[in-house]
Amino acid sequence: MxxxxxxxxxxxxxxxxxxxxxxxxxxxxxxxxxxxxxxxxxxxxxxxxxxxxxxxxxxxxxxxxxxxxxxxxxxxxxxxxxxxxxxxxxxxxxxxxxxxxxxxxxxxxxxxxxxxxxxxxRYDEAHRKLRQAVESGARGGIEQIIINSRDPQIGSYAVLANTGGIFRDMMMHDIDQAALLLPEKIVGVFARGTCLVDPIFAKNGDFDNAVATFWTNSGVTCTIINSRRSLFGFQQVIEIYCSGGTVSIGTQAEATVSTRDGAGEHLSKPPGHFLERYQSxxxxxxxxxxxxxxxxxxxxxTALDGLRALKLADAADRSARFGQPVTIKD
Ligand SMILES: NC(=O)c1ccc[n+]([C@@H]2O[C@H](COP(=O)([O-])OP(=O)(O)OC[C@H]3O[C@@H](n4cnc5c(N)ncnc54)[C@H](O)[C@@H]3O)[C@@H](O)[C@H]2O)c1
Missing domain, CATH: 3.40.50.720 (NAD(P)-binding Rossmann-like Domain)
Structure with missing residues (x-):
């Protein structure tokens, strides 16, 4: 025990x-x-x-x-x-x-x-299958990765006050995914952060929207898009564009029912937040x-993976603050 x-x-x-x-x-x-x-x-x-x-x-x-x-x-x-x-x-x-x-x-x-x-x-079934499909090499080498993660709006900023900012908090998970998927080291990043959801983020020196493009020496790119407001629920979409096709996952929607009426087609909301989406x-x-x-x-x-992701998040944060691409060394 x-x-x-x-x-x-x-x-x-x-x-x-x-x-x-x-x-x-x-x-x-x-x-x-x-x-x-x-x-x-x-x-x-x-x-x-x-x-x-x-x-x-x-x-x-x-x-x-x-x-x-x-x-x-x-x-x-x-x-x-x-x-x-x-x-x-x-x-x-x-x-x-x-x-x-x-x-x-x-x-x-x-x-x-x-x-x-x-x-x-790393323990999610859909993410595991995504990695397996890419690692099998059946669709050729990776050329681009696009990760789109958007959180539902939070009730109070207090929840995010001590998180270290959007790159170290929210993008951190996407960065770990990207570093795991990419066959080579990331050597550079250009990022932008903006405040469109709530001015409280800007007042606290943070962003509520962020986009970062990372690249490797051979030119493979990974673009990550984050927002702190998704009115239709937690969104997590990943597309791996390979030389021979794509591998992708969307927001889990097991219980999603589609209905159609005079106003068009409607889908039920995906699970409310990452805490529900990633329960298992x-x-x-x-x-x-x-x-x-x-x-x-x-x-x-291990802590080594934690350090690798923090180095990349820190570089993205600096790029967004200074408006310049940042070279990433070991
Ligand atoms: N893996 C994930 O999906 C995930 C999700 C949410 C949060 N997190 C991470 O977990 C950590 C906590 O986030 P949270 O959202 O649960 O924060 P939170 O503010 O809800 O909870 C933090 C708790 O720690 C307590 N605390 C603060 N300093 C302490 C100290 N020195 N000793 C003992 N207790 C202390 C606070 O009183 C509070 O109850 C953060 O690093 C965050 O990035 C990870």
Whole structure:
């Protein structure tokens, strides 16, 4: 049995807490949040509560720690957890601060290998099939990738206040997908960010719309488009354009019913948000983390992947801010 502590009982923390509760090989022993109101939630999960992440991490009864706090806290907490002999599941991004993340991963690769990063789309069935279809080579080499991810509008900006901005928060997942799919390293990016949804993003130095084109040395491009407002529900469309055809996935629409009337054809909305769309991917992600610890296998997604995605997101952010293409070096 793997004894787990979860730090940060917000939006994603609750998803992981539920999945951990349903995981027979794990016991969710402690929940930690700086907000005392989370004590009631801990009780619902049958876990002890603490407001001190340090004391939870230092508890010898804990084997693994889930870090579900805002981005700027990730490396400090992960480092402390690894120093205390824990396995770590760390939500994306690996941190807000690229230099801090780089120091952690590059100066101590053995510690970095004990950290699994929360790129849940890696465990999604549709994404897995997409990767397989591309890797089979049946449609030739990749020439262009186009990823379109749009989130439904959020009720309050407070939810996004500590995320590190649209490139490190939202585009981070698309960037990880692109880096995984592309056969070569990304060497450059040109990005643009705008504020069309709500001026509060601009007031906080962020964007609510973003587009970035990344490229490799041989000229393969990947264009990612993000928006913080999709009135018709969460949208996720990927097209891989290859020399011999295309491979693509659309927004999941299992339960979609099409109707026609005098006003035209209508489709029901796709699942409300990524939290619903990727429900089963989050479950598999949690199972994979526990399974890897139990079997002594390496994590399939490590801090190295987190650092690679953060480098690319950071470069896209700089490009959008300065209006210039950015060269990406190792
Ligand atoms: N993989 C995904 O699909 C996904 C989805 C949402 C969020 N995230 C990531 O998860 C992280 C958290 O996002 P969220 O939307 O759940 O945020 P949130 O604001 O809803 O929750 C964060 C929680 O952490 C607590 N907290 C803050 N600092 C703390 C500290 N030092 N110690 C203990 N608790 C602390 C807050 O009180 C809050 O309850 C972010 O890095 C975000 O990018 C990932």
């Amino acid at each position: 793997i004894n787990v502590a979860l730090i940060g009982m917000g939006r994603i923390g609750r998803i992981h807490a539920t999945n951990l509760s349903n995981e027979p090989r794990a016991s969710l022993r402690m929940i930690c949040d700086i907000q005392a109101s989370s004590e009631n939630i801990a009780e619902q999960y049958g876990a002890a509560f603490s407001a001190s992440p340090e004391s939870v991490i230092q508890d010898p009864a804990i084997d693994a720690v889930f870090i579900c706090t805002p981005a700027h806290t990730h490396i400090d907490l992960a480092k402390l957890a690894v120093q205390n002999g824990k396995y770590v599941f760390c939500e994306k991004p690996i941190d807000e601060d690229l230099e801090k993340a780089r120091r952690f991963v590059e100066t101590d690769p053995a510690s970095a290998a004990k950290v699994m990063i929360g790129f849940h789309r 991917a989050y479950q598999v992600e949690c199972q994979t983390f526990i399974e890897s610890i139990e079997s002594g296998k390496a994590f399939p997604v």
